[in-house]
Amino acid sequence: MEYFVQQLINGLTLGAVYGLIAIGYTMVYGIIGMINFAHGEIFMIGAFHALIIALGLGITTGTWIPVALVAALVGTMLLTPIYGWALERVAYRPLRGSPRLATLITAIGMSIYLPNQVQLLQGARIKTLPPVLQGGFEIMEGGGFVVTLSYLQILIMVLTVTLMVAFTLIIEKTALGRAQRACEQDRTMAALSGINVDRTIALTFVMGATLASVAGMIFLLRYGVIDFFIGFLVGIKAFTAAVLGGIGSLPGAMLGGFLIGLIEAFWSGYFTVEYKDVAAFSILVLVLIFRPTGLLGKPDIEKV
Amino acid sequence: MTDACTHPQTPLLHVEHLTMRFGGLVAADDVSFKAQDRKITAIIGPNGAGKTTLFNCLTGFYAPTSGRLELNHPTRGECLLERMEGHRIARDAGVARTFQNIRLFARMTVLENLIVAQHNRLMRASGFSFLGLLGFKRYVDAETQAVELARYWLDRIGLTERADWEAGNLPYGDQRRLEVARAMCTEPVLLCLDEPAAGLNPRESADLNRLLTFIRDEHSIGLLLIEHDMSVVMGISDHIVVLDYGRKIADGTPRAVRNDPAVIRAYLGDENDEENDNAMPPKVTADPKGGDV
Incomplete structure (x- = not known):
């Protein structure tokens, strides 16, 4: 039982990372109907920004740690979206209206280009951040097993839930969110209602990148080790999460993220750590076979 | 620029020599007309006459091959629609539009x-x-x-x-x-309606007529109306422009247009002088690219 609770906590924090990235996939898919395969790389760049800022400040111990954390968080949330914006502007906008295959190839191209750029600039070696936030609560004990909820995990959950609530509010309540939903349903008509469609799409990429950058920072704090290649696997798993939840659906992406995190945590807890990726991707296969629209996705209704 | 609407001779919309070619096909051929504010201007004509093409040029879907589309906004002055992007036409020039299919x-x-x-x-x-x-x-x-x-x-x-x-x-x-x-x-100054009465029953159609005349009278904007339903056209429009094969063949009040021999010929063919009510051929898409955008 204690072991189960511990894996549940681990799974939820892991799922938070996937959920935050999956939102980026699902929003972009919703608005322009393409899979932004370079989104995982944006996550990786977010992790690097956070690392550079944290190390640049030179604070890894002492009472100033919260300041360093906030600086890293704000910094990466401001810098990483520039990549998201540039990605859309350079790689996707010129191809708008071209066949789907063309944008897919560009997306894959960008997902090869970005890690290579980071590799050139930062080197291929792994980068480490000393654990900055240690300790936590012991919430349960039994059979010699102590269930801990670390401060870091609390921080991750609070951050994730806050961001998810904030973004849901933006989509549901603000003019920008309405514009995004309008573009999603009928881009031409949105333009005729005076909505700047190009700008709305660019802002969607910016928002997705903001969330991915936070996920990057969480990843950095949680594992303390990053390199230029982390974007691939995490990105693919977040994509799986988006498909599992129903691509195009915002709550679906969050749900899918948490589910994939839990599946991974429980699989590594009860079966083998080596095969946790197999477990996650088997889910992708099963979902695609039995429920292609995902858990919360709506079936594609033919436009009249 | 506010005096644009005080001079009756300055039209709200002035289409001059509009030509739109798709390859060899001329969808609009040297069309010129004016539309005033506080007036309903109906654009009629058989299928393929170029009505929707005209709307698409006005709202930025097509860049016209040649011609000038001048809109005199009461507060923002003169706008040349053929040079503006779609969302700016809606936002800055104040042209709004509805579609054939909802x-x-x-x-x-x-x-x-x-x-x-x-x-x-x-x-x-x-x-x-x-x-x-x-x-x-x-x-x-x-x-x-x-x-x-x-x-x-x-x-x-x-x-x-x-x-x-x-x-x-x-x-x-x-x-x-x-x-x-x-x-x-x-909050447009010109409202373009593409067959708003299509598929409506007579009662809904009458409701719509009331709505459109209300907009004209109370909101004092100009309306451009593509319509096949002659009861709507004759009932509410102040001015009618008739297109056929991309060319303008008549332009005037409903009464004048109704009796224009060129119009009767276009709708009913030669040697037929009956009223042209409901004499339309079965509806197909009115623009050469298929669909309305």
């Missing part, structure tokens, strides 16, 4: 459809939305105003009760009127 945001509520149309004012007031989240007063005020305007139009089209319905679930006639209301929420 294009509401079907998965938004009725009220949201009307608020989305006021997007630009809200975005400006909200500092691009992020500030708005923090509850800045200016944004809240703008939002309240937007809802008020939306409520006003809901009341006009009789959908106040159904404000929270998903737009896609409304009956057909209500969707038509909602589309007109949404276009009006962009």
Whole structure:
């Protein structure tokens, strides 16, 4: 039982990372109907920004740690979206209206280009951040097993839930969110209602990148080790999460993220750590076979 | 520039020598006409006459091969529509449009459809939305105003009760009127309606006529109307432009156009002088590219 609770906590924090990235996939898919395969790389760049800022400040111990954390968080949330914006502007906008295959190839191209750029600039070696936030609560004990909820995990959950609530509010309540939903349903008509469609799409990429950058920072704090290649696997798993939840659906992406995190945590807890990726991707296969629209996705209704 | 609407000789819309070619096909051939504000100008003609092409040029879907589309905005002055992007035509020139086939945001509520149309004012007031989240007063005020305007139009089209319905679930006639209301929420000076009465029953059609004359009289904007239903055209339009094979063949009051021999020939062929009510061939898409955009 204690072991189960511990894996549940681990799974939820892991799922938070996937959920935050999956939102980026699902929003972009919703608005322009393409899979932004370079989104995982944006996550990786977010992790690097956070690392550079944290190390640049030179604070890894002492009472100033919260300041360093906030600086890293704000910094990466401001810098990483520039990549998201540039990605859309350079790689996707010129191809708008071209066949789907063309944008897919560009997306894959960008997902090869970005890690290579980071590799050139930062080197291929792994980068480490000393654990900055240690300790936590012991919430349960039994059979010699102590269930801990670390401060870091609390921080991750609070951050994730806050961001998810904030973004849901933006989509549901603000003019920008309405514009995004309008573009999603009928881009031409949105333009005729005076909505700047190009700008709305660019802002969607910016928002997705903001969330991915936070996920990057969480990843950095949680594992303390990053390199230029982390974007691939995490990105693919977040994509799986988006498909599992129903691509195009915002709550679906969050749900899918948490589910994939839990599946991974429980699989590594009860079966083998080596095969946790197999477990996650088997889910992708099963979902695609039995429920292609995902858990919360709506079936594609033919436009009249 | 405010005197644009005080000089009756300055038309709201002045189309000059509009030509639109698609390869060898000439969809609009040297079309010139004027439309005034506070007037309903109907564009009629058999299928393939170039009516929807004309609308597509006016609203920025097509860049005309040649010609000049001048819109005299009462406050913002002269706008050349052929040089503007689609969303700027709606935003800066004040031209709104509805489509032959209904294009509401079907998965938004009725009220949201009307608020989305006021997007630009809200975005400006909200500092691009992020500030708005923090509850800045200016944004809240703008939002309240937007809802008020939306409520006003809901009341006009009789959908106040159904404000929270998903737009896609409304009956057909209500969707038509909602589309007109949404276009009006962009606060246009020229409203282009592409077959608004298509598929309506006589009662819905009469409701629509009342709505359109209300807009003309109370909101003093200009309306351009493509319509096949002659009871609508003859009933409410102040001015009629007749197109055939991309060319303008007549231009004048309903009475003058009705008796114009060229018009009768275009609709009914030679040696036939009956009234042209409901004498249209079966409907196919009116523009050469198929569909209306």
